[in-house]
Amino acid sequence: MYTQAMDTLREEGGQPVLRTAEEAALQQRFDQRIDAGDFIEAKDWMPENYRKTLLRQISQHAHSEIVGMLPEGNWITRAPTLKRKAILLAKVQDEGGHGLYLYAAAETLGTSRDQMLDALHTGKAKYSSIFNYPTLTWADVGAIGWLVDGAAIMNQVPICRCSYAPYARAMVRICREESFHQRQGYDSLLVMMKNGTEAQKAMVQDAVNRWWWPCLMMFGPPDDQSPNSAQGMRWGIKRVSNDTLRQKFVDAAAQQAAVLGVTFPDPDLRWNEESQHWDYGAIDWSEFWRVVGGDGPCNRERLADRVQAWEEGEWVREAALAHARKSELKEAA
Amino acid sequence: MSDTNSEWPLWEVFVRSKAGLDHKHCGSLHAADARMAVQMARDVYTRRQEGSSVWVVRSDQIIASDPGDKDMYFDPAEDKVYRHPTFYKLPDSVDHM
Numbered sequence: 001m002y003t004q005a006m007d008t009l010r011e012e013g014g015q016p017v018l019r020t021a022e023e024a025a026l027q028q029r030f031d032q033r034i035d036a037g038d039f040i041e042a043k044d045w046m047p048e049n050y051r052k053t054l055l056r057q058i059s060q061h062a063h064s065e066i067v068g069m070l071p072e073g074n075w076i077t078r079a080p081t082l083k084r085k086a087i088l089l090a091k092v093q094d095e096g097g098h099g100l101y102l103y104a105a106a107e108t109l110g111t112s113r114d115q116m117l118d119a120l121h122t123g124k125a126k127y128s129s130i131f132n133y134p135t136l137t138w139a140d141v142g143a144i145g146w147l148v149d150g151a152a153i154m155n156q157v158p159i160c161r162c163s164y165a166p167y168a169r170a171m172v173r174i175c176r177e178e179s180f181h182q183r184q185g186y187d188s189l190l191v192m193m194k195n196g197t198e199a200q201k202a203m204v205q206d207a208v209n210r211w212w213w214p215c216l217m218m219f220g221p222p223d224d225q226s227p228n229s230a231q232g233m234r235w236g237i238k239r240v241s242n243d244t245l246r247q248k249f250v251d252a253a254a255q256q257a258a259v260l261g262v263t264f265p266d267p268d269l270r271w272n273e274e275s276q277h278w279d280y281g282a283i284d285w286s287e288f289w290r291v292v293g294g295d296g297p298c299n300r301e302r303l304a305d306r307v308q309a310w311e312e313g314e315w316v317r318e319a320a321l322a323h324a325r326k327s328e329l330k331e332a333a
Numbered sequence: 334m335s336d337t338n339s340e341w342p343l344w345e346v347f348v349r350s351k352a353g354l355d356h357k358h359c360g361s362l363h364a365a366d367a368r369m370a371v372q373m374a375r376d377v378y379t380r381r382q383e384g385s386s387v388w389v390v391r392s393d394q395i396i397a398s399d400p401g402d403k404d405m406y407f408d409p410a411e412d413k414v415y416r417h418p419t420f421y422k423l424p425d426s427v428d429h430m
């Protein structure tokens with residue numbers, strides 16, 4: 001049953017669908033393992049399309065962690081207190097670590113980290129569109145922790161059960177670290193809402209207004225417009241649908257907003273007694289596709305920053321390797 | 334840029350979570366040499382006191398069993414239940430041995 005997508009992939013590539021009996025047997029065993037809820041390890045046989053889909057998803061996830069360091073990194077030197085600065089540094093460092101775990105997981109599929117970075121730098125690979133929005137005030141840092149990391153957690157928890165074991169293991173580690181990210185953001189906003197001036201409270205509300213809709217878009221297109229989701233579900237790469245996760249996020253956030261004393265910029269947001277969920281208004285998907293397509297407020301800036309960091313670090317990478325090779329030779333002599 | 338010769342080699346990281354326990358594999362990283370690998374393992378894998386000792390080893394130095402041989406390798410142990418203490422039913426009065 002998983003062979004269909006694989007075959008279409010080959011047909012799309014203009015290659016004839018040829019399969020040896022041995023390959024068909026491997027495919028059947030793979031399908032059985034997936035159906036049984038088994039984990040697939042790096043050296044196990046897997047269909048080409050499974051490998052490709054995973055590589056695309058894990059590398060995009062890794063890029064998101066690394067690019068995601070930029071909007072918050074923008075505020076490290078300007079954090080209002082030493083305590084907030086230390087917290088923000090720790091959080092941004094965590095995101096760098098998350099990127100590293102994920103690149104390592106993706107590398108097990110046979111593509112090197114440099115190749116993945118090259119795809120990012122040349123615009124071939126994507127990262128989460130949420131990081132193409134600017135951090136205009138200090139309240140944006142809190143809003144990112146609460147809402148962006150909150151949405152990321154909703155998305156990531158089900159991936160801890162992904163059928164590809166190296167990815168699942170990386171996600172377990174990441175999820176363990178994410179909870180602090182969301183809590184520190186909420187805590188920072190709470191301090192401003194409880195003890196802040198009117199201007200500071202307005203700043204929090206403004207940040208929430210700007211981040212709310214882009215956060216809802218983080219869960220991806222609605223289920224009926226997400227053609228690859230079904231295959232991802234069958235392969236055990238995706239466990240919960242986009243709309244289900246989005247609803248879960250809205251339900252949690254609505255309650256948290258009430259405690260914080262802020263509102264979301266959605267006149268249609270209201271509790272539905274019948275469904276026992278929060279109803280929310282229509283999402284402007286044209287904005288989502290525009291930002292994904294490269295035309296968000298910060299797309300060019302983010303990519304330019306990454307490319308600059310990579311190019312300016314080149315001599316360091318070369319020097320370290322040259323030093324290591326020289327020392328090896330000396331030791332051998 | 335994608336010249337793999339310019340890429341730092343890959344290392345596997347093992348962390349001992351506390352004294353008295355085994356080192357356990359926890360992930361991998363790229364580093365130019367062994368010393369850098371140990372330092373980076375500290376920064377990447379023990380930011381919350383997850384460890385009291387780290388080992389690193391070059392990934393290309395690990396020899397692994399072939400996953401294709403899994404059944405042949407490991408299944409022979411499956412029917413040797415007599416290797417487990419629970420196989421032996423003893424009288425209640427001495428069953429704690």
Ligand SMILES: [Fe+2]
Nearest residue numbers: 065094095098
């Ligand atoms: Fe993260």
Ligand SMILES: [Fe+2]
Nearest residue numbers: 095149178181
């Ligand atoms: Fe995070």
